[in-house]
Amino acid sequence: MKNIMAVYGTRPEAIKMAPIIKALAAAPSLEVTATVTGQHREMLDQVNALFGITPDYDLNVIQPHQSLNGVLTRTVNGLDKLFDTARTDAVIVQGDTTSTAAGALAAFNRGIPVIHTEAGLRSFDLTSPFPEEANRKVTSQLASLHLTPTVQAKDNLLREGIAEEIITVTGNTVIDALLEVVNKPVTFTDSRLEGAADSHRDILLVTTHRRENQGTAMQGVGRALARLAMHYPEAWIILPAHRNPVVRETILPALDGCANVIVTEPLSYGEFTRLMNLAKVVLTDSGGVQEEAPSLGKPVLVMRSNTERPEAVGAGTVRLIGTEEERVVREVSHLFDCPRAYASMAHAVNPYGDGHAAARTSAAVEEFFGVGRRLAEFAP
Known part of the structure; x- marks a missing residue:
């Protein structure tokens, strides 16, 4: 029985890791240990509860005003101590967060194989998104098994000299998670959202938090949203606001007084999925x-x-539309006003998954340890 330690710390990681943890736990030759870093706290816990996952270990690394280097070093040190007592045949990490890079580095330095899911994504710009592009490139250099969501991501790794036999295309487990959650009955904790849902009016759902957009660019986005609110008074603009005070101080002033703009606290994954489905x-x-x-x-x-x-x-x-105020207004307006343009985007094929990525992941891990065979690769 091979023990796989799943290391994750943010809400997006938890969402994508949840189907993997369940699939690994169901495999007859594998067992899984869920280890959270606590890079996100409340949002991380919400996702684990939603999917019925109780972490085996919690590093709880986050501290007030902690830097990226602080998260990295506390995670590496916490995992290093954990490896002294927890039997671990491989560490599986997801995506491109600081927890991902730290988990890969800590395992690699202990001679523990690293399995990287959602591998091979590249923007080809180390500064955007920051620090994610660097995190995933570092993790690719340390991984023994690369599980990519798409053929294009696989091709990125091949161009970087990674051997094809240690890469498999699984699709993205976020689709597995989404399909599990979207049909669950969820009530909004914010009554304004229930009112918006009951109104059957058009909804523009907005999320923004990227470091590279903070400052002037995000101020322009705020002004664009205010203009859209005025142009489409019968529509709702809903912004679950990131808790970063820099984000709030930058974007929210422009929205003050807009009657059809609803600013909420961050939503649980179940609530956000329902809102996305309504948008x-x-x-x-x-x-x-x-x-x-x-x-x-x-x-x-x-x-x-x-x-x-x-x-x-x-x-x-x-x-891709960037953050320039005029273009944001123009692109949103085009989709609201032109049924043909809207239909061409709404009815396109999703290239990211079919709901079976976790099963492919588990099978690839079994093959890695010589106790099973990988499944046919995902193709849209």
């Missing part, structure tokens, strides 16, 4: 939302100049 258009600078919303038939406008998820751009479900 007409999603405006975001998030990575994961680019994968999730197309599965629900929602056009996604991405407020970034590049993306490590180009497959959705190619498929037509996602459009």
Whole structure:
């Protein structure tokens, strides 16, 4: 019986890791140990509870005003101590967070094989998204098994000289998680959202938090949202506000007094999934939302100049629009006003998954240890 330690620390990681933990636990030759870093706290705990996962270990690394280096060093040190007592045949990490890079580094330095899920994503710009692009490139150098969400991500790794036999295309487990959660009955804790849902009016769902957008760019986004609120008074603009005070101080002043703008606290994953399903258009600078919303038939406008998820751009479900105020207004208005443009994005094929990525992941891990065979690779 091989023990796989799943290391994760943020809400997006927890969402994508949950189906993997369940699949590994169900495999007859594997057992899984869930280890959380606590890089996110409340949001992380919410996701674990939603999927019925009780972590075996909690490093609880986060401290007030902690730097990225602080998170990294506390995670590496915490895992290093844990490896002294916890039997671990491999460490599996997800994506591109500081917890991901720290988990890979701590395992590698102990001679423990690293399995990297959502491997191979590249924006080809180390500063955007920051620090995610560096985290995933570092992790790729340390991993013994690379599980990519798409063929394009696999090709990125091949171009970097990683051997094809240690890469397999699984699809993205975020689709597994989304399909499990979207049909669960969820009540909004904020009564204003229940009112918006009952109104059957169009909803523009907005999320923004990227470090590279903070400052002048995010101020422009705030002004664009205020203009859209005025142009479409019958629509709701809903912004679950990131808890970073810099984000709030930058974007919220422009929205003060806009009657059809609802600013909420961060939503649980179940609530956010329901809201995404209700939305007409999603405006975001998030990575994961680019994968999730197309599965629900929602056009996604991405407020970034590049993306490590180009497959959705190619498929037509996602459009990169940057953060310039006039363009944000123009692109959202085009989707609200032009049914043909809306339909062309809403009905495109999602290139990211079919709901069976976790099963492919588990099978690839079994093959890695010589106790099973990998499944056929994901193809949209």
